[in-house]
Amino acid sequence: MPWWSWVLIWVALGACALLVLVLGAVFIVRKGLRTMEAFGTELERVMPSSRALDPDDGGLAPSAGPAPGSAVFADPAQVRREYAEGREERRLARRDRRVQRRALRGQPQSLADLGLD
Structure with a gap:
């Protein structure tokens, strides 16, 4: 080759x-x-249109929650109280979902969930 x-x-x-x-x-x-x-x-x-544009603020619409970093300058007792309230709300929401789920499935309910204990 x-x-x-x-x-x-x-x-x-x-x-x-x-x-x-x-x-x-x-x-x-x-x-x-x-x-x-x-x-x-x-x-x-x-996330459908959760961030609608607002021409007044020059960009995104304001969020429903507090501004980031605002807890740094807040009263510690108030922040603790808000945290405890939020924790209780989340606990009750979990309990309500659990009761509803068990009712839909026909499962027995816990006495603590029904507030009978």
Whole structure:
């Protein structure tokens, strides 16, 4: 075999390898773009227009909760009281969900859940 046939073989192998790499990169980029589009769609489904734009404040609408960092300058007794109230609300909400779930499934209720203990 003449020497130039080896050069031709290696050039063809390099071109094929380059083609496979380019096609693989195109495939991965397109797959990534589809994934990001699906993620955006699901994010909109989960959080529909919860961040409506308000032209008065120059951007996002104000949140319902306190401003970030406001607890740093708040009275510690007030923050403790708010935390305790929130904890009690969450506990009662869990209890209500548990009672409702057990009623739907026909399971016996706990006396503590019904407030009879």
